[in-house]
Amino acid sequence: MKAMEDLFVSLYNSIDKYKKKEYTLKDKVNCGKTIRINGVTMAIKVLGTGSFLPEKSVTNDDLAKIMDTSDEWISSRTGIKSRHISIEDTTSSMAAKAAKKALKDSNVKPEELDHIFVATLSADHATPSTACEVQKEIGADHAVCMDINAACSGFLFALQTACAYAKAGMGKKMLVIGVETLSKLMNWQDRSTCVLFGDGAGCAIVEADATRNVYIDAGSNGAKGGVLTCEERHLNNFLVKDESPMQQVTMDGPEVFKFAVRMIPKSVKKVLEKAGVDKEEIRYFVLHQANLRIIEAAAKRLKEPMDKFPVNLDHCANTSSATVPILLDEMNRKGMLNPGDKIVLCGFGGGLTWGSVYLEW
Ligand code: UT7
Numbered sequence: 001m002k003a004m005e006d007l008f009v010s011l012y013n014s015i016d017k018y019k020k021k022e023y024t025l026k027d028k029v030n031c032g033k034t035i036r037i038n039g040v041t042m043a044i045k046v047l048g049t050g051s052f053l054p055e056k057s058v059t060n061d062d063l064a065k066i067m068d069t070s071d072e073w074i075s076s077r078t079g080i081k082s083r084h085i086s087i088e089d090t091t092s093s094m095a096a097k098a099a100k101k102a103l104k105d106s107n108v109k110p111e112e113l114d115h116i117f118v119a120t121l122s123a124d125h126a127t128p129s130t131a132c133e134v135q136k137e138i139g140a141d142h143a144v145c146m147d148i149n150a151a152c153s154g155f156l157f158a159l160q161t162a163c164a165y166a167k168a169g170m171g172k173k174m175l176v177i178g179v180e181t182l183s184k185l186m187n188w189q190d191r192s193t194c195v196l197f198g199d200g201a202g203c204a205i206v207e208a209d210a211t212r213n214v215y216i217d218a219g220s221n222g223a224k225g226g227v228l229t230c231e232e233r234h235l236n237n238f239l240v241k242d243e244s245p246m247q248q249v250t251m252d253g254p255e256v257f258k259f260a261v262r263m264i265p266k267s268v269k270k271v272l273e274k275a276g277v278d279k280e281e282i283r284y285f286v287l288h289q290a291n292l293r294i295i296e297a298a299a300k301r302l303k304e305p306m307d308k309f310p311v312n313l314d315h316c317a318n319t320s321s322a323t324v325p326i327l328l329d330e331m332n333r334k335g336m337l338n339p340g341d342k343i344v345l346c347g348f349g350g351g352l353t354w355g356s357v358y359l360e361w
Contacts, residue, residue: 044166045209046361047173048106051202051329052097053316054086060195069191079292083198083317085183090124092133094201095179098329099138105332106205108173110140113205115174117161118147119154119321121230121350122181130179140175151228152288152349153218154178154321159206159345159357160216166208177203178321185230187248196290197249198317202325215275217267218355224259227252228350256349257294263354264298268344271356279304283341283361284331288348289313289323310336320349337361 059082060071074080086094095118103110118131125133131145150157155178165171179201186194231247264287272279285308287295292313299309312327319326324345331337341361348354 043208043210043212043214044163044174044206044359045212046359047108047205047207048102048104049202049204049325049329049332050098050101050103050105051200051322051326052089052094052101053084053200053326054089054094056085056087057082057315058085063195067188067191067194069195074195077291077293078196079311079313080196080317081314083315084200086181086199089181089199091120091122091179091181091201092124092130092137094181094199095120095130095177095203096134096137098179098201098203098325099134099175099177101329102175102203102205103138108205110138111142112173113140113143113175115162115165115171116140116143116145116177117158117174118145118177118179119150119158120147120177120179121149121151121154121320122179122185123147124181126233131177134175134177143175150220150321150353150355151351152290152318152320152323153347153351153353153355155202155324156345156347156355156357157218157353158321159204160218160355162206163214163216163357166206169208171208173205173207175203175205176325177201178319178323178325179203180320180322182249182318182320185232185249187250190248190250192253193249193251196253196318198319200316200319200322200326202319202322202327202329204325204328212360213275213358214360215271215358216356217270217274219267219353221352224255224352225350227255227259227352230350256352257291259352260288260290260294260348261297261301263348264294264346265301267348267354267356268298268302268346271344271358275358277342277358281342282308282344283338284336284343285309286324286327286331286343286345288318288346289316289327290318290349321347323347
């Protein structure tokens with residue numbers, strides 16, 4: 001314990017940012033009880049981002065030609081105007097294309113990656129994992145690869161996993177991907193759900209870095225999981241015969257809506273409290289892109305202006321685990337993010353699950 005405490009003190013004193021004051025054993029003990037020390041040791045920085053959207057963009061008017069819906073209904077209820085739908089890309093191929101862009105953006109060689117975490121609920125295979133497929137495609141020969149399924153919170157959980165690996169000294173340069181081919185899981189007869197989703201991939205390459213603060217919040221409520229489901233694999237063996245077709249996504253939209261509006265401000269406030277940062281200091285709140293009305297309600301509850309809440313669901317719709325990294329990459333490419341910017345990422349959805357990450361760009 002003593003050695004651990006001394007390590008915290010030396011760590012704290014080694015960071016320029018905190019050198020305003022020489023930390024003592026007393027400070028260390030106090031700090032050790034707070035998340036601040038945890039944050040310092042959980043540090044990562046984002047080296048680069050990438051994303052990929054399938055070429056085919058399908059507008060609301062296009063959908064109105066094949067089902068009883070309208071641009072007016074979809075845009076006024078959700079803010080969505082169009083979504084990308086894959087004709088030839090798979091979950092793995094989109095993930096790999098996004099990864100190649102992130103490698104270029106971050107100037108990292110594939111063989112430098114020690115881990116690949118892929119968040120997805122729409123993997124091409126049960127095995128090999130999407131992460132292993134990406135490894136093969138980009139030549140990240142030294143990476144340990146795994147998939148994580150936490151639906152729309154998936155990227156946040158994968159990023160938090162990367163943070164934990166950094167903290168444990170188990171990962172240095174890690175590729176974190178969110179990718180979905182939701183079009184293959186949709187019931188295209190169910191207009192209340194299929195119009196909301198799209199396909200795409202986004203990712204970030206992160207590096208363990210003790211000078212950057214990262215704080216996290218996460219939670220799950222399996223008891224409420226029935227409001228958003230996609231049964232893909234049912235019992236079917238020589239004792240039990242069930243050859244009924246696999247089900248597609250079903251959702252109680254209003255229930256998920258209520259959950260999201262309640263959960264986002266709660267989780268964001270928690271992470272800010274842990275970070276000891278005022279909401280006014282946050283440059284951007286990068287939220288899961290499910291519905292513009294959800295984002296507006298969260299902004300209102302947090303009493304923060306909408307210009308701090310970037311939106312791209314108008315042209316991407318809801319790509320589940322991929323929304324946050326796709327948006328982050330768009331922001332990065334537009335030059336919206338400057339070194340030191342304080343940002344909060346937040347995801348929520350199936351499971352039910354939710355997760356937030358505070359980080360400094
Ligand atoms: O990543 C998390 C995933 N979850 C979500 O993103 C879902 C969050 N929830 C939502 O975004 C909203 O609840 C929805 C957009 C799904 C629905 O919005 P709403 O304002 O709660 O609409 P509603 O469910 O109350 O539907 C109202 C009406 C119904 O007609 P009646 O019964 O009032 O006559 C529906 O049949 O709208 C009808 N409707 C449609 N009409 C035209 C449902 N879908 C459509 C459609 N086009 N696509």
